[in-house]
Amino acid sequence: MSHPAVELDGIWKRFPGVIANAGASLTVRPGTVHAVLGENGAGKTTLMNCLAGVYRPDEGVVRVHGEEQKFSSPADAIAAGIGMVHQEFRLVPTFTVAENVVLGAAPRVISQSAIVRQVTDLAARFGFDAEPTRPVWQLSMGERQRVEILKALWRDARVLILDEPTAVLTPQEAVELGKVLRRMVEDGRSIIFISHKLDEVTSFCDEATVLRGGETVANSVPINDVDATELAKLMVGEVESAPVPDRVTTPGDVSMSVKGLKVTDTRGLRAVDGVSLEVRSGEIVGIAGVAGNGQRALTDAIAGLETIDAGTISVMGSDVTTAPPQARFAAGLAYVPEDRLGVGLAPKLPLAENAVMREYRKLRKGPFLSWSAASKFADDLVKRFGVKIGRVDLPLASLSGGNLQRILLGRELSGEPDVVVASQPTRGLDVAGVRAIQRLLLEQRDAGTAVLMVSEDLDELLALADRILVMVEGRIVGEFDARTASRAEIGESMMGAQA
């Protein structure tokens, strides 16, 4: 029996504050398509980066075709025949396909016609057209991905790692990709396919390894022998949900209504593909889903930071579809964006200036701002929301995540909104911070505010939300009653498995 193409044994990788891989392992048989499955944060990409030479594992052994390897850079891994196609492509937009493929691995003197021919031949071997003379900026995401694959093949990668490859593909392109992968496998190469989408995994892959919490919970499970539900359970785990507090409020009228929303993101993809939802006063609606399925575009569009292709948004009965952000705020819509320091707050400015960002127009005194009023506003905010701040005039950037979030949420709530849209509100916070923010959201709900909350943390949604919507690839694919739904059910829906 020949050696496994790849063997990762007991890999540990730590970063400040987090253990990404805790003794994870992986065995890939040569000539197979091997899936690496897991939720966000399970450690899949980190593990593969260890294999690809981007990271050096703190402990553990990496073997390629039976030989132990210690990669100190991606170049070493490439030399050993490992190629990786990352989620973020590394291409030069103004170069042609051929130029991108050969960049860094080209002969001293480059003959355009020669590399064009060679790249075309290489692509043809694997069953696709290369279009070597087209500039990359004109290409679709699927075509760009093929350039990335060509790059790896040009360097004769025997093991190709693909990180969430279908995230940027249309269904058609995904099918094409599958064909290319099959040809590569027939050529004797091995593919490692990182994914969280069960249906793809079942159609593309031969075997699967499941990661959870940085550990390997299932090793090289043959796809044909297992069904989707079992895989989903392995990925999501059978964790007892925390006891749910009794809900005393019953939701009232519809406070915010979104109909048929379609949004295109900066990459030209349809990020939100016909979303309709309602949030009633006194309820928390959670949106679950693996990050990158359109949640950010959805909340940005609702808040007025993204242009909409189609659809309507109304808040408390008034149509705000084309209204600028401050008008939506005045209509009662508050927004806590995911990107605290890049969107919600101005890190170089002090607290008072950040505190009045949404309502400063009310504090005008002629051409000036009433800074005494702004100060008072800031002080109120600090008291009401328990912000721990030393000197009030320091730029915000020095504060902790928890404090920043208190400021952000507090500022948004100070407008006495009817609707609060919060995107990943507790991400990156310490335990006390998480509790504080969650408590604030619950208080809002109890006071009759309608809350729409996007979170990667399913447990959080199960604890806080009344209803949970699942968003996959820009669409709402499932709705669950948070009180009665099981973690596994929702997890399956998130993974795209047909219920």
Add this chain to the structure above:
Amino acid sequence: MLAEITITQTALVGISVATIQFATLLYLAALGETITEKAGVLNLGVEGMMAVGAVTGYIGGAASGSPWVGLLIGALCGATFSLVHAFAAVGLGADQVVSGLALTILGLGLADYVGADYTGDARRSHFQDIDIPGLSDIPGLGSTIFSATPVTYLAIALGLATWFVLNRTSLGLGIRAAGESASTADVAGHSVARIRVGAIAVGGAMAGMSGAYLTNTLLGTSWNQGVVAGRGWIAVALVIFGAWRPGRVAIGAVIFGFTLALQSRMSGFGIEFSPILLSMAPFLMTIIVLVVISYRARNQPSPAPAAIGIPYRREER
């Protein structure tokens, strides 16, 4: 205004020669800056580097009696001087605009300081024209356009070499990648820092050479303060005018060179238009070109290197 233009044979020859000389001057400096910017670095220190090359090139040429030595020394000093910007902008990641402007101020200051003793000095060495057999014998224009100083031929050769390296070699691909998407170049195995420092040094050498050409052939007098007289800025404009392509920059150099040559000869041709207003032309034309480029860039990528001016620091994780 332009009604009575009188063109004599000698005037035409005179202006052609001057055009080629100015074009050579501008092209050398602009080609160097093109390489630098293609690699992703903005170097606004061209005027200062030319001044350094001018004074050291003069001293070298006068002391040795050979204009080639002057040219070489000018190039070397220009390259060395440019390393200050390389250190600040690439090594330290400082703002390239500020560093480049400070380099100009420093260069002009150093040149004035070092050249203080040589002001008004009458010694100078100069190049002899080289004829191209056959072509130079064409009566009239032939002897002007096809007999140029060796520096002109050198400039043409450098232009061709630059085009070749940028477009037909792996190094050139790496240089262009460093200027478009530094992280991509880095991941592909090119050292962005080394490429950029090298490009800055080459730019400095060529600007220095241009300055040395100025004081070894072009001028009728010797070195003095303010000899560069804003032509470094014209070179910076020329890079943009030529859309960062060696061939187009060459064409632009001839056009801009022509306006420079025309300025002192307009009355000779009977043109009654102010030569000073004409001297604004290169700058205004560059603005127009840039506006057009930017306007088109809404739908397709701009020819400007995308990473220009942005310091690159590899993310440590």
Add this chain to the structure above:
Amino acid sequence: MKRLALARRETPTRGGAPAAFLIGLSFALALGAILLTISGDSVIEVYQRMFERSLGSKDVISATLNRATPMALAGLAVSIAATMGLWNIGAEGQILFGATAATFVGRLFPDLPGPVLIVAMLLGAAIGGALWALGPGLARAEIGVSEIITTLMLNEVALRLIQYLQNGPWKDPDGFSFAQITPRPEQAGLGDIWERAHLGVVIALVLIIGFAWFASRSVWGYELRIAGSSAKTAAYAGISMRSKILGVLLLSGAVAGFAGGIELSGTAVRLNENIANGYGFAGIIVAALALMRPSGVALVALAFGAVQVGGVSIQSIGVSSAVADILQALILFGAIGATVLSNYQVKMVERKVAV
């Protein structure tokens, strides 16, 4: 294999801009000393004379103040644009065109009483400077054209415009064989208020302080800071980036143009091509050293003024005044080094870091 690299510090070392400036100054003086010694000039003589002749007596201090004034204004102009991350490299040209516009006003109304004429001319200068920045501002706000290049190009155009006027329409008939522009009206001069320092020094100071105060307290200034934070934050707060970009460049141009007007009525007697004298470019360096803060701009401009005045004075002992330019540039490079080292530290790391 180990190599040197810069690694970001956890907390930047304190001291900030003033410390960086002082380090830069020390660096410049040290390197300058080396240069002087190599050339055979006496370091002590040169530095001593520079200091004495710039800061050593009330008379020279007042001259230094005069010199510092346009640089401080240019520095202010550059910092204004920098709040939005924009580079106004065209301060030099805006100074020239501002002075040109002021001259135009003076020629139009040569008989107005002094104070009125001065105000009119200064206003004209500010408007002129703003006009010279209008093109670049519009181009940047609407199409995204790099303001670095457009403002830079207009420097050269403004210079040539003055040369044209000097040789043509505004030529002084009494100028003997020199081509020069007719002098500005006599009553438009800013009188001396202290030793040799003219009124413009005070006006500039008032403007800088006033502007800093206005920017920090006004709605406009606040919106500018938000917009300068990030485009998305600006959208979130409902602020139009385009109008802010245009507004900031216009204001920046106006301040630089104003500096030209001050120079015309202050130290200069007539408009000439040297009236900007590198102050526009110096202003960029000044702003960079002052970390774009108005409070620092005045102090750094004063230091540069001293260096320049000192530089002129050493000509009488046979040393080129270019030493002043060299020192100014070296101060900047030294300060860059100091600033970078305060944010990063030099460490030995493994080659080709893969963490």
